[in-house]
Amino acid sequence: MAMSLFSMLSTGFANGQIIKEDDSSGDKIICHCTMFGSCKASGSGSNCAQSEAGGNIQCSNYDGNC
């Protein structure tokens, strides 16, 4: 049986996944897989990349994780 729709639905935060930190270390970026297999800040699928607070990752560099 096919996996039920978006059972991989993540516990995303803001839409999209730019989490405001309370301290001064900057925002945290979480990238999610889209249903098309791309890694984007916007998306509802499983996590494909995540930065530390203040990090500067580019989600598109992690398409291979989807």
Add this chain to the structure above:
Amino acid sequence: MKKIIYVFIIFTVISCTSNHKEKSTKVSYSKNIKIDSIYIEEVMLPNISTSFSGTFEIFDNKINFVDQRFGWVYEFNPNGKLVNRHLGQGAGPNEINTAYLDGYVNLKSGNHLFLGSTFDVHVHSDSSFERIKSYTFSWEGAQDVNKVRTSSSPDVNQFALYTLDYQNLIIREDQNGNVYLPIYGETQYFNGINSDFYYDKGHILARLNLKSGRIDKLLGKRSPQYLEQKYLPHHSFFSYDIDENNYFYVSHEIDSLIFKYDQNFDLVSVFGSKGRNMATDYITMKQFDSKLFKDLYFNKRPQLGWYSYLEFVDDVGLLFRSYTKGKHSDYDGLQIFEDETLIGDVQVPKSFRVKGYIEPYVYGELKTNDDSKLNLYRFKLENL
């Protein structure tokens, strides 16, 4: 050129819901064919170093090719002569500081707006391409994201329901300086695979206020045709443009009709005409299957006919709509509308779409997977 003129007008009335107001809107199938063919010529371009992944944009008598992977913007004159190369990846003031360009729009000010994969917006100046600002745009909603995304009765105005439609990231700017981004949903109860509500009520555009850097409104909706074929998430894309009077024109991939809205997204009119010789035997999905979905989207979809791209060219007051015919055909189609009346439905090279106008030519590109050549074409409008 042989000129065929015939007038064929049918009006029907459909009931539409726009901004929660139920009202009837006239549907026009008006035809008055003035153009029965066009002569398309290729614009020869010099060899350049490029990823070939990108798009041509026409603005202010310039032709720019935006290389999405390397961040270069190649500027050509109307005859295809290379004028300059701008930007490129990097952190310098004349470089673009992102890994991949998911979207681009030439703003009406002349400035250039680029969108990266991490909600990063990069605005560079008109001709010098110097960085004006870079920021991460915000679209936090008022409600808890996890509650919104797991709700079985979601509020369609909650931003957290949506994802940027990166597969179809046509960015446009209205006359008021707002920028629009296509969106879709892929949460458990709000998606194109099992949700009538998604097709009936879901929005399709997010409005980005450039001054505040925030998404401030969600707009539009999908064609009622999608509820006639449950379900076609792999065909639930749309194209749109905004004319100089701030009217929106929206064309959905499987629907021959074009929906015209005012700047408040109240429906103004509906018009259109079916493309010729289109293979429209779409395959529906009954349940989510990731492998099937990707097969239908990446493999089957390119073999079928669908409405692919809209461009309203203010310089000539014409709306161009491209459509694919399917693998059985060596050509695709291009419809030309004047005042909501079809005045031409002509044969064009596969994947051709109009991108702009520099007198006396309409320019367009081929959106292919060809990674060895840039394809820029142009044609003149005769008999108008």
